[in-house]
Amino acid sequence: MSVLEMRSVSMVYGEGPAEVHALRDVSLGVEEGELIAVMGPSGSGKSTLLTIAGTLEEPTNGEVLVAGTAVAGMSRDDRARLRRRSIGYVFQDFNLLAGLTAAENVSLPLELDGVPVRSAREQGLHALEELGLRDREGNFPDELSGGERQRVAIARAVVGQRKLLLADEPSGALDSANGEAVMRLIRAACQRGVAGVVVTHDAQLASWADRVLFLRDGRVVDQTSPAAGPESLLAPNP
Amino acid sequence: MSVRHALLALLSEGPKYGLQLRQEFVARTGEVWPLNVGQVYTTLQRLERDGLVESDGEEDGPQKGFRITAEGEAELAEWLRTPPDLSSPPRDEQSHRRYLVQLMQEWTRLKEYSAQRDLGFGLAVDAELFRLEAVVRWLDAAEGRIKRASEEPVDDQAVPLPKTPRKAVVRR
Numbered sequence: 001m002s003v004l005e006m007r008s009v010s011m012v013y014g015e016g017p018a019e020v021h022a023l024r025d026v027s028l029g030v031e032e033g034e035l036i037a038v039m040g041p042s043g044s045g046k047s048t049l050l051t052i053a054g055t056l057e058e059p060t061n062g063e064v065l066v067a068g069t070a071v072a073g074m075s076r077d078d079r080a081r082l083r084r085r086s087i088g089y090v091f092q093d094f095n096l097l098a099g100l101t102a103a104e105n106v107s108l109p110l111e112l113d114g115v116p117v118r119s120a121r122e123q124g125l126h127a128l129e130e131l132g133l134r135d136r137e138g139n140f141p142d143e144l145s146g147g148e149r150q151r152v153a154i155a156r157a158v159v160g161q162r163k164l165l166l167a168d169e170p171s172g173a174l175d176s177a178n179g180e181a182v183m184r185l186i187r188a189a190c191q192r193g194v195a196g197v198v199v200t201h202d203a204q205l206a207s208w209a210d211r212v213l214f215l216r217d218g219r220v221v222d223q224t225s226p227a228a229g230p231e232s233l234l235a236p237n238p
Numbered sequence: 239m240s241v242r243h244a245l246l247a248l249l250s251e252g253p254k255y256g257l258q259l260r261q262e263f264v265a266r267t268g269e270v271w272p273l274n275v276g277q278v279y280t281t282l283q284r285l286e287r288d289g290l291v292e293s294d295g296e297e298d299g300p301q302k303g304f305r306i307t308a309e310g311e312a313e314l315a316e317w318l319r320t321p322p323d324l325s326s327p328p329r330d331e332q333s334h335r336r337y338l339v340q341l342m343q344e345w346t347r348l349k350e351y352s353a354q355r356d357l358g359f360g361l362a363v364d365a366e367l368f369r370l371e372a373v374v375r376w377l378d379a380a381e382g383r384i385k386r387a388s389e390e391p392v393d394d395q396a397v398p399l400p401k402t403p404r405k406a407v408v409r410r
């Protein structure tokens with residue numbers, strides 16, 4: 001079953017002459033364990049796609065299903081619960097809360113969802129451990145490097161039983177070694193059963209995905225076929 | 239332009255070997271369109287099957303030569319006479335970009351499994367990834383530039399003609 005399914009989704013902002021078609025008839029499905037990348041220039045609709053996939057906005061037309069349930073039919077509260085429990089976000093600028101330690105940042109979404117503090121803390125530490133940050137649990141964001149901050153943000157995005165990981169230029173502010181580390185972690189999270197969507201203009205980031213969709217003016221104009229596998233590089237070359 | 243028509247065009251200049259076709263293709267596309275020799279031979283086999291080229295009957299390999307047939311000439315002429323379909327968005331840059339990103343995905347997959355164990359290999363894969371990325375970025379930049387140019391037509395009147403540069407005064 002697709003964890004995320006978008007069916008003929010369109011998004012129009014404004015009216016009349018000021019009308020902007022941010023997305024036009026976009027359909028995509030992301031399976032459990034799959035990582036897809038959406039690549040496009042600024043203004044191509046990448047961020048809109050992510051906001052709609054994250055149920056933060058409703059599309060003008062079309063349907064969005066998360067874990068098989070149509071988002072349109074949900075009450076405000078149900079939608080907020082879905083976001084807290086099933087969807088994790090990773091942003092370019094990390095968005096960690098400065099007044100909370102790494103461990104508190106990671107367990108916060110669980111606590112907001114009513115998970116008892118002790119259990120939330122345990123799950124948070126487990127997520128930090130998986131990302132190699134166990135020894136940084138008590139540090140505040142400004143005591144961490146950029147790469148470490150983004151790892152904390154990924155831990156926060158996958159903590160608990162999250163099914164869908166959405167990332168907007170997740171290594172945009174990092175150097176290429178840290179960027180690669182971030183993509184390795186996102187990929188590893190997907191291999192543990194999360195469905196991932198990364199939007200980016202960066203081909204090196206996108207190439208970590210199983211499938212790359214190309215977005216232009218709000219439309220998916222092309223996509224890569226499932227990776228042929230590294231063997232294909234070994235074709236006879238003089 | 240497809241690889242098929244590109245090879246027919248190169249063969250219309252005279253008989254050639256597979257390797258030579260690859261070299262000429264790469265040289266004439268400014269090396270931004272990578273083509274491996276496997277693709278050249280597969281395409282040549284299909285062209286031969288369709289009767290558009292013939293080989294000199296040598297064993298498969300570098301010594302095998304190819305020449306265009308009358309049917310091939312006709313196919314090439316037909317293609318040259320057909321104007322590109324401008325009503326649909328241009329597909330060439332798109333398929334080129336897709337091809338490059340697919341290659342990058344494969345290199346990344348290799349890196350994912352082996353680069354942490356083998357430093358030299360990781361460095362070599364990085365070099366290839368940065369090279370491919372550069373071409374993708376160039377395509378993106380070109381696309382952006384063309385798009386902006388079509389949205390803001392240049393007003394000839396508004397562009398001042400470049401003044402003749404003053405002669406440099408050479409002090410001795």
